[in-house]
Amino acid sequence: MAHIAGIMRSAPVLETEDADLDRVWNTDFKGVLYGCQEAARAMIATATRGSLVNMASGAIDTGAPGLLSYGAAKAAVVQLTKTLATEVGRHGIRVNAVAPGWIRTAMTDRHTAQAQQQAERPMIRMSPLGRVGEPEDVAHTVLHLASDASAFMTGQVLRPNGGVAMPW
Template identity: 75%
Template sequence: MPLTAYDLTGRSAFITGAAGGIGRAGAVLLASAGATVHGADRDEKGLLETRELINEAGGTCHVHPLDVTDRNQIRDAVAAAGDLDVLAAVAGIMHTSSVLDTADDDLDRVLSVNFKGVLYACQEVARSMIARGASGSLITMASGAVDAASPGLLCYGAAKAAVVQLTKTLATELGRHAIRVNAIAPGWIRTPMTARHDADQQHRAEATMARISPLGRVGEPEDVAHTMLYLASDASAFMTGQILRPNGGVAMPW
């Protein structure tokens, strides 16, 4: 596959969760490949920092401060972004509790961000693509938590499993419109979400993950961003309904 297959010049990408972590890394990489990036997040300060990084590197980034759990805000931002070719629905949160201690509020909050937020973004971007008869790529963010039991992460794992089902169903429904839909299920990635409040605990957790990985290290946001670029580009033109796992060889990251 020629390197030009990864060229996104003239294309436009909408990325949720773009204020930091994997979303920021993806926004920066897609912009470096030529895409006009529309970054969305509730963290406006982080969004502006992402835009500055992209602009300083010669790219183009527009920011859309919003709450992904609000369908109307998603709809307005997608409309403002105009013709989109790529969606990367990255925004997510994590909650830790045992199954027996999981409260309704916690479950509702995590499902709203991690599943409904992805669903709303996919719906609005796909509708826009179909309306103008355009092909495109929708990228969702699952997790290694879908591959095995995840003690303490019921809400998170359940939401990510729902994202996998959404991805496969959308791929089947949207294929006739030449819209591809794939998910990324990362392993342990060094992001604000996986950070521990205690530095020693953080070091121990990362050391454990590095020890069980065949590659001997934990992942960085850029490792996932390169998978995102692949799925956004023509290099993955015959890929849909798939779950890609940049996980360093560790199927269960928790």
């Protein structure tokens, strides 16, 4: 089961307000938390083994101007993933996260064509693959984590990002 929730509100740290923090936190973190809770409870009650996959973001690995609330909420999703993995593993439930880099999605498409091109250009230059991601790139990663191909993987974060960031 994949938990994909995300909105983005851009504001410099010195201008970030409670309303923006709350809206992003409620969607990007609490939405994933509550989804995980319900799924894990149901899986435990029915003795269903399986996989939960949470959506984080490449924003967990670097600071980006204006993305405090988004990056912090997605970093919290990673901590949730790791903590929940330690708590439900004994029930045969694996919990992992995906932290994609720049992916062409409805959220990134909201930029004007010029703004999107300006945002994508540095990503393309930084990527050893020389491109930005497509939704299918993330879908394949989620499919891997949801399948038995990753049966011995839990509490991990996979980063389909074209090699833009390679944390160790």
